[in-house]
Amino acid sequence: MHFMFLILAFLLWAVVWGFFHANPKAARPEHGAVAVYLAAMAGGAAFMIVVAAGGLARNLLIFLLSKRSPI
Numbered sequence: 001m002h003f004m005f006l007i008l009a010f011l012l013w014a015v016v017w018g019f020f021h022a023n024p025k026a027a028r029p030e031h032g033a034v035a036v037y038l039a040a041m042a043g044g045a046a047f048m049i050v051v052a053a054g055g056l057a058r059n060l061l062i063f064l065l066s067k068r069s070p071i
Contacts (some may be wrong), residue, residue, distance in 0.1 A: 005058070
């Protein structure tokens with residue numbers, strides 16, 4: 001489980017680093033739909049990050065393994 005958290009942390013760091021270090025050139029008018037596409041993809045990625053973080057919090061903080069009853 002900790003390996004998944006490390007992957008999530010690395011991906012989050014890479015996205016934030018790329019966001020602040022990217023220097024895109026001026027977009028041409030015919031590329032107007034690309035911004036909408038990228039916004040949709042970023043929204044989906046943000047949703048997946050929230051779901052993954054929520055799952056990690058649920059499994060590691062709220063319902064601790066040591067307090068679960070064995071099946």
